[in-house]
Amino acid sequence: MQTTLFHIFRNTPFGREILLQSLYFCREINAEPILYLPEFVKFLIYFDHEVVQIDLDRSYLKFKDTARENAEAILKNNGFEPRFFVPKNYTASNLPDINSDFDYMTCPRSISDLSSKIGLGFIGSRVRSIVQHAKFPILIPGTVFKQWESVVVFFGGSKNSINALKAGYKTAMESGKPLDIVTFKNCELSIESYKGIIESEGLSHMIDTIRDWRFLRKDKMEEELMNINHDALLVLGAYGHGIVKDVFFGSTMEKIQSIMPNNLLIAGTKL
Amino acid sequence: MDLFVIRKKMQFFLFKFDQNFLLLLIALIVGIFSGIAAVGLNSSIAFVSEFVESFHYTWYSFLFPGIGAALSAIFLEKIIREGSGHGVPEVIYSVGKYGGLLRFRSIFSRLVSSTLTIGSGGSAGPEAPVVISGAAIGSNIAKFFSLNERQRITLVGCGAAAAISAIFNAPVAGIIFTLEVILAEWNSVYLVPVAIASVAGTEISIFLKGNQIPFKSSGFSIGFEDVLAAAVLAILTAMVSVLFTRAMEKNHHVAEKTASFFKLPFWLKAGIGGCIVGLIGYFLPDSMGEGYHSVREMISGVYSNGMTMVAICMLAKILTTSITLGWGGSGGIFAPALVIGSFTGVLFFRISSFLFPELHFVSEGCFALLGMSGVMAGVLQAPLTGVFLIVEITGSYEVIVPLIIVSTLSSTLCRYLEPASLYLKELVEKGQLLRPGTDSRVLSDLKISELIEKDCINISPDLLLKDVVSMLKVSKRNFFPVVDKDSMKFIGIVKFDNIRPYLLNPLLYESVFVYQIMDKTIPTIQYREELKDALDLMDKRHLFSIPVLDDKKFLGLLSKATILDQYRRELKVQTSEV
Numbered sequence: 001m002q003t004t005l006f007h008i009f010r011n012t013p014f015g016r017e018i019l020l021q022s023l024y025f026c027r028e029i030n031a032e033p034i035l036y037l038p039e040f041v042k043f044l045i046y047f048d049h050e051v052v053q054i055d056l057d058r059s060y061l062k063f064k065d066t067a068r069e070n071a072e073a074i075l076k077n078n079g080f081e082p083r084f085f086v087p088k089n090y091t092a093s094n095l096p097d098i099n100s101d102f103d104y105m106t107c108p109r110s111i112s113d114l115s116s117k118i119g120l121g122f123i124g125s126r127v128r129s130i131v132q133h134a135k136f137p138i139l140i141p142g143t144v145f146k147q148w149e150s151v152v153v154f155f156g157g158s159k160n161s162i163n164a165l166k167a168g169y170k171t172a173m174e175s176g177k178p179l180d181i182v183t184f185k186n187c188e189l190s191i192e193s194y195k196g197i198i199e200s201e202g203l204s205h206m207i208d209t210i211r212d213w214r215f216l217r218k219d220k221m222e223e224e225l226m227n228i229n230h231d232a233l234l235v236l237g238a239y240g241h242g243i244v245k246d247v248f249f250g251s252t253m254e255k256i257q258s259i260m261p262n263n264l265l266i267a268g269t270k271l
Numbered sequence: 272m273d274l275f276v277i278r279k280k281m282q283f284f285l286f287k288f289d290q291n292f293l294l295l296l297i298a299l300i301v302g303i304f305s306g307i308a309a310v311g312l313n314s315s316i317a318f319v320s321e322f323v324e325s326f327h328y329t330w331y332s333f334l335f336p337g338i339g340a341a342l343s344a345i346f347l348e349k350i351i352r353e354g355s356g357h358g359v360p361e362v363i364y365s366v367g368k369y370g371g372l373l374r375f376r377s378i379f380s381r382l383v384s385s386t387l388t389i390g391s392g393g394s395a396g397p398e399a400p401v402v403i404s405g406a407a408i409g410s411n412i413a414k415f416f417s418l419n420e421r422q423r424i425t426l427v428g429c430g431a432a433a434a435i436s437a438i439f440n441a442p443v444a445g446i447i448f449t450l451e452v453i454l455a456e457w458n459s460v461y462l463v464p465v466a467i468a469s470v471a472g473t474e475i476s477i478f479l480k481g482n483q484i485p486f487k488s489s490g491f492s493i494g495f496e497d498v499l500a501a502a503v504l505a506i507l508t509a510m511v512s513v514l515f516t517r518a519m520e521k522n523h524h525v526a527e528k529t530a531s532f533f534k535l536p537f538w539l540k541a542g543i544g545g546c547i548v549g550l551i552g553y554f555l556p557d558s559m560g561e562g563y564h565s566v567r568e569m570i571s572g573v574y575s576n577g578m579t580m581v582a583i584c585m586l587a588k589i590l591t592t593s594i595t596l597g598w599g600g601s602g603g604i605f606a607p608a609l610v611i612g613s614f615t616g617v618l619f620f621r622i623s624s625f626l627f628p629e630l631h632f633v634s635e636g637c638f639a640l641l642g643m644s645g646v647m648a649g650v651l652q653a654p655l656t657g658v659f660l661i662v663e664i665t666g667s668y669e670v671i672v673p674l675i676i677v678s679t680l681s682s683t684l685c686r687y688l689e690p691a692s693l694y695l696k697e698l699v700e701k702g703q704l705l706r707p708g709t710d711s712r713v714l715s716d717l718k719i720s721e722l723i724e725k726d727c728i729n730i731s732p733d734l735l736l737k738d739v740v741s742m743l744k745v746s747k748r749n750f751f752p753v754v755d756k757d758s759m760k761f762i763g764i765v766k767f768d769n770i771r772p773y774l775l776n777p778l779l780y781e782s783v784f785v786y787q788i789m790d791k792t793i794p795t796i797q798y799r800e801e802l803k804d805a806l807d808l809m810d811k812r813h814l815f816s817i818p819v820l821d822d823k824k825f826l827g828l829l830s831k832a833t834i835l836d837q838y839r840r841e842l843k844v845q846t847s848e849v
Contacts, residue, residue: 001720001798001821001826002821002822002824032822042352044374046369046372049372049414049417050372050414051365051369051372051373051374053352053374053376055352081822083822088801089368089703090701090703091361091364091365092361097368101718101720101799
């Protein structure tokens with residue numbers, strides 16, 4: 001079956017910019033975008049064990065009359081057949097249900113929460129909740145369209161960073177871009193130890209495809225992040241455990257997201 | 272230690288117990304929390320009502336229900352962002368479609384909004400909001416412990432049952448309401464946890480409020496003429512129930528049209544509705560708020576208004592409730608149904624006594640009870656809830672025979688006039704009512720993508736008939752999808768029936784191509800569509816198999832044999848023990 005990416009379309013210049021990034025991602029990994037043109041500012045996404053309510057800001061309902069036309073034009077210009085998601089079920093008359101049968105989803109920072117609207121780059125509770133329960137990775141595009149030349153996975157050895165590695169590897173293979181690994185070192189584990197973790201998961205074939213593995217200092221994280229290519233797709237595990245917990249969990253993930261202008265792909269726990 | 276670690280530790284600790292025991296333990300917790308929510312809602316409504324009551328005789332008192340409804344709508348839409356309405360259909364929908372997944376915010380959203388609406392004088396009941404709250408408590412506790420779908424549904428039922436039990440001090444009614452209305456499944460698997468939660472909810476209510484019977488009534492001596500009269504009363508309660516249901520629906524549409532025509536914001540719409548209720552209530556105070564005060568008077572036989580006023584109050588209560596809820600206020604229909612029912616019973620008693628003075632009916636209070644039961648059973652189309660709720664909240668077991676008669680008859684008559692209850696009407700109209708073990712429910716849990724037969728033998732349109740015949744010899748398949756080799760685009764299908772006319776004529780084997788005999792008109796279905804739609808299409812076109820596409824790309828075939836196989840498995844899962 002065709003790999004699909006779910007995108008909530010916003011008919012504004014910023015929304016169209018975000019769509020271009022989704023389309024670029026789709027083109028790179030040979031996926032098909034499925035657009036949702038919201039009729040209401042709220043909708044529910046039902047996962048296996050959670051229901052997440054997304055509250056969009058009013059800008060998503062602006063210029064509704066031309067939304068479909070503009071979206072179709074952008075899709076066609078980028079070589080995609082327009083496909084739209086039309087909700088069939090409604091929990092309440094103004095609350096459509098969105099199923100979670102997609103392979104990827106774009107979560108622009110604007111659907112995170114209020115603070116993100118002014119560009120602080122905070123991953124809000126909504127996106128966090130989606131990431132936590134989704135069986136698919138979440139694409140969080142940067143504010144302006146930017147092509148990526150490589151895939152950088154933040155790997156710390158946890159189960160979720162393994163998920164991130166899998167998502168990053170898959171993306172790198174499908175897009176033909178080189179795969180790099182970045183590890184924030186907070187203990188004296190050697191590169192061999194990290195490779196051992198990957199091998200123990202039966203993913204040793206991925207090790208051979210890694211172009212570069214860099215170790216950065218955790219205590220100088222903000223400065224170290226600047227050394228990462230800004231034209232790379234960053235792949236993160238959403239919630240870490242054990243040794244990576246300090247590196248990738250919660251606020252650290254948000255720190256990476258707020259500092260780096262790159263597109264992010266976040267792999268959740270249920271991946 | 273963060274929440275995640277605490278949760279994991281608790282899950283580890285709890286899952287060392289037997290699964291069923293664990294469920295009972297969690298049901299108890301759900302019952303306690305739901306009971307607290309119910310008592311909290313009751314107390315907060317009483318507090319706000321008391322405050323508003325002090326302004327009752329002022330000229331501007333009609334504004335209070337408007338302000339309350341507007342604030343309630345703002346709270347739901349802007350602060351909690353949930354949307355208004357009574358919400359029990361949402362719980363039923365969630366149980367049927369998504370295994371009882373409810374949002375965390377639903378735990379408290381309706382409690383606050385209905386306090387504002389009902390406390391300020393809006394005509395609605397606190398029962399439905401507290402059912403939603405209880406159900407959401409159950410759902411979210413189930414999520415916290417990562418319980419499976421069936422266990423989650425059980426806990427949703429536990430929350431609802433405990434809420435009703437606590438608010439009415441009626442554990443049996445709570446159980447019956449849950450099994451009859453919310454879960455619609457009389458399964459022993461649900462019964463024990465729901466019963467435990469009900470008892471917990473009731474005990475919490477007794478502990479916090481004392482052991483009160485909401486509508487204490489004196490002993491009634493039921494005669495044969497009363498039993499007969501109950502059967503006739505059922506006709507009236509059924510008519511009133513249908514009138515109430517339709518008034519609710521109509522007012523909702525009127526409110527939507529008015530708001531759309533005048534471009535009213537949601538809060539103003541609710542406010543206007545509230546003010547209209549306030550104006551009606553200024554002249555007819557019995558039509559406002561919960562209305563339990565007048566119910567108590569009617570049951571005690573001391574309701575002083577005359578027959579005409581009783582009829583007017585009944586109609587006014589229908590109107591105020593439908594305006595309150597239809598225009599955007601928050602609350603439920605449980606309490607209004609009881610009030611309308613008691614008016615109906617009293618009206619019936621007075622008319623009967625006037626027309627047949629030689630007959631000595633038991634008492635006005637008893638008929639008020641019967642009316643309550645009849646309208647409750649009619650509106651909810653839940654006869655047992657109607658019977659047991661009234662028995663428990665009045666402590667009048669001696670009226671059980673006429674109660675059963677009026678409830679069952681009223682419910683049956685309503686079903687003729689309105690095929691679905693007020694709670695289920697919208698879900699039925701949208702085709703979203705998925706009751707356990709029903710065809711729609713089983714189908715909704717199966718996905719086309721899981722049922723696709725991918726081991727098809729795809730053929731190219733430029734293939735010769737002889738090639739197809741040679742495939743037939745080694746294949747057990749009767750359908751051969753014709754697909755473009757490069758793009759995998761679906762072109763048509765060759766069925767065994769298409770080949771049959773040429774089989775006995777080998778001369779044609781070398782001259783007939785697939786594209787000449789294939790069926791290009793066969794309907795297709797997208798893999799993301801719902802299985803029910805696919806089956807409807809197959810039934811309509813008398814198809815045994817249908818090609819499944821991803822846009823134009825052929826994915827495989829969907830056949831009725833595979834569907835039946837999976838259908839039976841799913842049915843077993845859905846009707847199995849926890």
